[in-house]
Each structure stands twice: as structure tokens, then as C-alpha cells.
Amino acid sequence: MHNEPIALNQALATFDALWSPRIVTRVNDYDVRIAKVHGEHLWHAHDDTDEFFLVLEGELTIALREPEGERTVVLQQGAVFTVPRGTEHKPSAPAGAAILMFEPTGTPTVGDRHEAVPDHVDATTGHALGA
């Protein structure tokens, strides 16, 4: 089967689940994932990898616990941000957003360390698009 371009807006239209990333393509041993998000995710940290975010639609807030203290960054549509490995972070999107992430295949959405996973968050390493 030919490898074809994927329109992200069409890919986003194939699912409704929140905080439940779909893998749109792979780059070596990395996934490119997209997700619809609304409300709050949870505090978590990835000990062994950075995590890249690009906001496709809406606005994403990421709270960060850094050595200097806690702060919040706000990503408007079209903004990018990389959370460094080991940094506890909590994404949220009070008004909803669609995001793209780049991270090693197998990276769990809830990280290696996390608080209790609420029912509305999918603890996953990503789902196949269309699955």
C-alpha cells in the first residue's frame, strides 16, 4: 500500500475521544500523534524523553514544575513547545484544542510518574488512526 499524505483536519474528524492520541505517521522510532483535548490532563513526567507539542486548533495551557518553581505556558494555535524530559507537566485546554505531538514510539500519555489517572484520560501509547 502506498504511503500517502494525511490531511490532519480529516484525520481529526475520524475520532471524538479526548486525551486519546492517534498515531498519524512514524519517523524512525518516533510517533507523530494527534489528539483532541478539553479540560485537564494530569500531572506527569517522562523521565527519558522530551515531548513536543504543536497546537493545531484552539489553545493549550501547560503547567510546569521546574526547579525554580511552578509556571504556566500558553500555546495559541500555531505555537510549539518542548517539555524537557523529567519535567512534571500538566496540559489543559479549558475551551478545547487539537494538538500534534512528537515523541518516541511507546511513550505513555501519562508518563513514567503520574498522579491518579482520571476517568476522562486515556492511559495509552497511542492508537492507530482509524482503529
Add this chain to the structure above:
Amino acid sequence: MHNEPIALNQALATFDALWSPRIVTRVNDYDVRIAKVHGEHLWHAHDDTDEFFLVLEGELTIALREPEGERTVVLQQGAVFTVPRGTEHKPSAPAGAAILMFEPTGTPTVGDRHEAVPDHVDATTGHALGA
């Protein structure tokens, strides 16, 4: 210095050079690069890495030389595509485009094998944003 979100449209506004990627952030040992493109790049192949493209503005065409023959894929704004390692490819954008790429830090824009590099193409491993 704090790591802050970067608005891609503002980052694109800081340079005019074509086919000359700027590194907007790093994810582990990968770069996230953005480029303005117009006209034709050149046939080249990356022997050791896949290369990811996301079209931020405009339309990007990628010609591919695959075992089954040559074909062309067209990425509209908001589309993604990964060129597999080892596949000769030639990006072009007759009407101009802005693109985002993920690839390992140090990956040359002209690949490991390539035809003669035309004057309008920058053979680089990416420039720092603002440099």
C-alpha cells in the same frame, strides 16, 4: 533563560531565505525545523533517516523514486507525510509554501546522496532561529 512557546508564524517572519531551514526547537536528538520554500529543491536521499513534513502554508509537492517507479505526492496546507529513509525525493513548491520538518539533529538538507546543489538551495544542517 526560560523555555517559552514559539509562534510559528512569528518565527517564519524572522527570515526570508528559501530552502534554508531554521531550528525552532529540539526534541531529544531531533530538530524541529521550519522553512520557506518556493520553486524546486533537488533530488536527494537520506540513507539513515526518515524525514517528516508538515505543510504550514501553501502547497508542497514531493516527487519520489520508489522501487515501483516514480510518483508525486501533493501536500496541501495541514497535511503530513514521511519520506522513508533511502528514498530519493525532490520537494518543490511552484507557488511557495512554509513547512515544518522533524529529523535527527545534524541531518543535511541535501541528504547523503544528491544531484548537483543549485545556487538557490542552502546545503545545511539547519540554522538557529534568529541567527
